[in-house]
Amino acid sequence: MSSVQNINLGRNKFTGNLSRDVGNITMLTELQLQENHLTALDLNSLSGSIPHELFNVSTLRILSLVGNALLGVLPTHLCHASPSLEELYLGNNSISGAIPNSISNCSQLTILSLSVNKFSGYIPTHLGNLRLLQLLELNNNNLTQPPSSSFITSLTNCKSLTHLSFGDNPLNGVIPASAGNLSSSLSIFYAKNCKFSGSIPVEIGNLSNMMVLDLSGNELSGNIPLTISHLHELQGLNLSHNKLGGSIPHAICDLFSLDTLVMSKNQFSGPIPKCLGNVSSLRNLHLGSNILNSSIPSSLWGLKDLIILDLSSNSLNGSLPLEMSNLGAAIYINVAMNQLSGSIPRNIGKLQINLVYLSLAYNRLEGSIPVSMGSMISLVNLDLSYNNLSGSIPNLPHLYSLKLSSNKLNGELPFSICNLTSLGILLLSNNSLEGSIPQCFRNLSKSLVIFDLNSNHFSGPIPSIFMRGCILESINLSGNKLQGNLPKSLINCKSLKGLDVGNNRIQDKFPFWMEALPQLRVLVLKSNKFDGNMSLPS
Incomplete structure (x- = not known):
């Protein structure tokens, strides 16, 4: 294989060590082993380092080892024997140690990608000697810079630089004014965190x-x-x-x-x-x-x-106008936690095609929930909680999350909620809702995760709606006028972590049978009519 010039083994499932014999392929110009699970060979007691022989191939122009499990440090003699190296991709590994100053010997480098590794120490100012550099990626490491100088200033020598990424490193200091002297071709500047x-x-x-x-x-x-x-x-x-x-x-x-x-x-x-x-x-x-x-x-x-x-x-402040419905392309609208007043635009249902998330919570909105919301067929998350909304709950689309807590809503729960078979979160607490909990809620027991009706005026028994396969984790029915027994169908909710039925009129014995719920951590039964022996039955 000594005359092979191009090896591309990327995106396979090769494992094990990268052989040092690759350094004997003296005509090699391109080696790509990205996205495998290779680990490097032990060399010179540097456990897990990239074989130095890779950098002894004088004809090598492109080296890509992205997305493996390479460890260790870079050799200190980079490009001494491979002066033709133009592209070096080592991202998404676990390579550590410093970036060696010998990187400046790689004078033909146009692309240097070292992101998502464990490099540490100062970013060398010698990078400024790479005059042909077009792309430099150093992000997601543990690199720093000396307090007295900035590597950014050195990069002003790289007049072809178009992509500069060094985010997610603890550099400290300031962004120097010399950043304005970087390449006039620079199109990407990534310096987050x-x-x-x-x-x-x-x-x-x-x-x-x-x-x-x-x-x-x-x-x-x-x-x-x-x-x-x-x-x-x-x-x-x-x-x-x-x-x-x-x-x-x-x-x-x-x-x-x-x-x-x-x-x-x-x-x-x-x-x-x-x-x-x-x-x-x-x-x-x-x-x-x-x-x-x-x-x-x-x-x-x-x-x-x-x-x-x-x-x-x-x-x-101010109100939401009818023109809000002009945002027909929007998939996400969040104006929560402001001081908006007035009513929800009655034509908001025109946002029916694309809108997935709508939050108007924590404002001062009043009036009823517009009936037109029922036509918002793409809506998945709706949060209108902590406002002054009144009236009944209209028919709503197939939501995953419905949050209407802390309003002034009244009337009974619409049976249409039972058709929301993907509903995972239902928060209706602190309203003036009344009537019984519909039996058809059993349709939701395999989708609901959080179920909160606390501080309303619900009455009657808690229906046996908790079917086999129930995935509920939290149930809060406290502060209502519920009566009767705790339904033993709760035993089907094996993921249940919290149950609060306090401040109701439930009349029952202590539910020892709940010991069969392995995840239960919080059980609130206070201010009801529970009676009988508290001793565990033999």
């Missing part, structure tokens, strides 16, 4: 070909620089989970290619810019968990291609 502090440098606006900028999960503070408007090619901007503040600048509205804007979990205040409604390319808008305090601009409801809208956990 790096423990960066300080402000976003204004020089970031120099990177005019940037398409994705991710600085999320750091400790950045201050305002967004107005130079952000210079990134005309930007499609994705993620600044979430920082300490950024001030108002959201109108400069963001100049990003007419923007598809995804994620600014949640910061300290932004003031109004949502009306001009965001002019960014017709927006598909994903995340502004949740800030201190925004305006009404929702009417222009946002005109973003007809918007897929995700998250404005939750702010101080937004």
Whole structure:
């Protein structure tokens, strides 16, 4: 095999050690063993390291060992004997130790991917000597940088760099102003969870070909620089989970290619810019968990291609207009935990084709639940809890999660709920619902996981609705007017962890038979009419 030039064994199920004999294939230019389960051979007492012989093949141009179980450290003499190496892919292994300074000998490298490993130590500034580098991936390691210098500055020598990813490393420090001197071709800048502090440098606006900028999960503070408007090619901007503040600048509205804007979990205040409604390319808008305090601009409801809208956990006020139904492409809408008032738009059912998740919880909404919601055939999760909604529960679509707790709902439970055979979470507590628990709830016992009717006015017996195959984990029927015995069909709920029937009118003996429920941890029977001997029957 000494004359073989190209070996591609990727995406198989090879196991064991990678033989050192591969170094004897002197004509080899490309070796791909990605996505196997190989572990490297012991060499020079370095248990589990990649065979050094791999880097002795002078003709080698491409080496891909992605997604194996390789251990150990990189050899200290990288590219001394393989100066033609152009592409090195070692991601998704367990390689540890430092990135050797000899990496600078790999002067022909265009792609260096070391992500998702266990590398530690400083990111070498020698990377700046790789003048042909186009892609550098160092993310998801344990790499750091010296306090007195920044590897980012050294990378300004790499004029062909288009993709730079070093997120999920504890780098500390600040993003240097020299970041604005990186390659004018740079399109991907991924620096999430790096423990960066300080402000976003204004020089970031120099990177005019940037398409994705991710600085999320750091400790950045201050305002967004107005130079952000210079990134005309930007499609994705993620600044979430920082300490950024001030108002959201109108400069963001100049990003007419923007598809995804994620600014949640910061300290932004003031109004949502009306001009965001002019960014017709927006598909994903995340502004949740800030201190925004305006009404929702009417222009946002005109973003007809918007897929995700998250404005939750702010101080937004005003009402939800009929124009909300214009978001026909949306699959996720969350405006929970604000100060919205008024009624739910009666035509909200027009969002029937695509909407999967809708949360209007923790607001000040009033009036009835619109009947049109019954036509929202794609809806899976509906949360209207903690409002002032009144009236009865209308027919609803085939949901998995229905949360209507802490409102002023009244009347009996509609039998249509029994048709929701995929319903896993039903939370109706703290309302004024009445009547009996329908027998047809047995249709739900193989789908329901959480069942909460506490603090209502339900009466009559607890029906024997818990069928064989019941997967319920939590049942709360407390604070009602339920009577009779505990149904022994509860014995079918082998996953039950909590049962609360306190504050009712149940008359029964202590349910020793519940010892057959192996997961039961919480049992509340207080304030009922249980009687009899508490001793375990012989």
